[in-house]
Amino acid sequence: MREPLVRRMREFGTTVFATMTKLAVETGSINLGQGFPDTDGPERMLQHAIEAVRGGLNQYPPGPGLPELRQAVAEHRKQWYGLAYDPDGEVLVTVGATEAISAAILALCEPGDEVVLFEPYYDSYAAAVALAGAVRRSVTLRVDAGRFTFDPAELEAAITPRTRVILVNSPHNPTGTVFTREELECVARVCQEHDLIAVTDEVYEHLAFDGVEHIPLATLPGMRERTVMISSAGKTFSVTGWKTGWVCAPAPLTAAVQTVKQFLTFTANAPWQVAVAYALREEMEWVAAQRAALQAKRDRLMTGLTEAGFDVLRPAGTYFVQTDIRPLGFEDGLELARRLPELAGVVAIPTQVFYDHPERGRHYLRFAFCKRDEVIDEAVTRLRRLGADVA
Numbered sequence: 197m198r199e200p201l202v203r204r205m206r207e208f209g210t211t212v213f214a215t216m217t218k219l220a221v222e223t224g225s226i227n228l229g230q231g232f233p234d235t236d237g238p239e240r241m242l243q244h245a246i247e248a249v250r251g252g253l254n255q256y257p258p259g260p261g262l263p264e265l266r267q268a269v270a271e272h273r274k275q276w277y278g279l280a281y282d283p284d285g286e287v288l289v290t291v292g293a294t295e296a297i298s299a300a301i302l303a304l305c306e307p308g309d310e311v312v313l314f315e316p317y318y319d320s321y322a323a324a325v326a327l328a329g330a331v332r333r334s335v336t337l338r339v340d341a342g343r344f345t346f347d348p349a350e351l352e353a354a355i356t357p358r359t360r361v362i363l364v365n366s367p368h369n370p371t372g373t374v375f376t377r378e379e380l381e382c383v384a385r386v387c388q389e390h391d392l393i394a395v396t397d398e399v400y401e402h403l404a405f406d407g408v409e410h411i412p413l414a415t416l417p418g419m420r421e422r423t424v425m426i427s428s429a430g431k432t433f434s435v436t437g438w439k440t441g442w443v444c445a446p447a448p449l450t451a452a453v454q455t456v457k458q459f460l461t462f463t464a465n466a467p468w469q470v471a472v473a474y475a476l477r478e479e480m481e482w483v484a485a486q487r488a489a490l491q492a493k494r495d496r497l498m499t500g501l502t503e504a505g506f507d508v509l510r511p512a513g514t515y516f517v518q519t520d521i522r523p524l525g526f527e528d529g530l531e532l533a534r535r536l537p538e539l540a541g542v543v544a545i546p547t548q549v550f551y552d553h554p555e556r557g558r559h560y561l562r563f564a565f566c567k568r569d570e571v572i573d574e575a576v577t578r579l580r581r582l583g584a585d586v587a
């Protein structure tokens with residue numbers, strides 16, 4: 197039989213999250229690998245979903261999404277960022293941000309077109325680019341003054357006549373960087389000079405810490421018209437299993453994404469849409485409290501990891517901390533991630549798997565802190581043994 201998987205997908209085996217989560221279960225390790233919270237979202241939001249199911253909202257909703265959610269998304273964009281989107285034609289509900297990203301790339305890129313992304317990057321990006329038959333060009337985020345950032349000259353150099361899209365994720369997974377206005381201005385300038393479309397992944401929009409402001413790229417002058425802005429309920433409301441996301445973009449861009457989306461899934465799940473519409477309107481105080489709690493968890497984990505001997509980078513947002521493993525006497529994050537369950541009973545993600553140039557992320561391990569305090573504390577206690585063994 198012919199190799200079943202098409203050539204363009206062969207470089208993508210099982211995702212590292214599935215592998216590491218399986219390892220965590222098999223070894224009874226604490227899983228600080230995959231970024232999902234171990235507590236629930238706001239109670240009344242959950243109640244809305246239950247009531248929607250009980251109330252019979254169980255058939256296909258309209259393709260672009262329930263009007264109620266599109267309206268709530270538009271109001272949220274206006275209220276938080278001053279961005280006006282028409283709920284009819286400029287807002288599209290998707291099956292999580294993941295579908296939105298894939299549909300956007302498939303809609304915007306001809307085979308051979310190029311997509312610029314910042315490495316390390318969220319793993320679905322490379323697969324979405326490959327599915328479209330497009331080509332990725334990665335610009336490396338490097339540590340400078342304690343945070344991951346890019347060199348504007350490298351971004352400029354990544355652009356070719358075939359470049360169509362720049363994919364921008366801020367707050368950024370897996371580094372925790374929140375792009376500054378200056379960095380975003382640089383991206384905006386490149387988009388405008390080369391007539392590119394920006395696809396923005398803003399799923400951590402409400403999870404920036406220390407008073408750092410999340411600035412949507414679409415709010416910069418001249419960018420709303422060329423930006424496909426993507427977000428989702430999963431991270432904001434601690435319901436990563438709901439897979440309810442949305443696209444906001446000018447009508448022609450939204451229509452393009454919707455044309456693809458309708459043949460991937462046609463429409464998104466109805467009951468969650470009602471509940472998310474409710475939460476966007478009524479549960480932003482819960483989100484603020486959640487952000488404060490997450491910031492405290494970040495600090496808790498950072499302190500513990502520092503004591504365990506890692507060199508820890510302070511993330512300005514997201515669920516994740518990056519650590520340099522070299523002070524502990526290790527060189528290769530992939531090797532350490534494989535051995536960590538046996539050495540310490542903890543699972544983490546080797547950052548190098550998010551790079552096109554893995555050697556550039558070789559020394560880093562990513563730990564998730566979106567876990568209950570007692571889970572973080574137990575992980576830290578176990579990881580301290582690692583430092584003790586080395587010393």
Ligand SMILES: *Cc1c(COP(=O)(O)O)cnc(C)c1O
Nearest residue numbers: 292293294318369399428430441
């Ligand atoms: C979690 C995550 C997603 C996926 O969002 P869903 O709504 O679950 O599809 C997309 N991008 C980044 C950067 C993420 O961390």
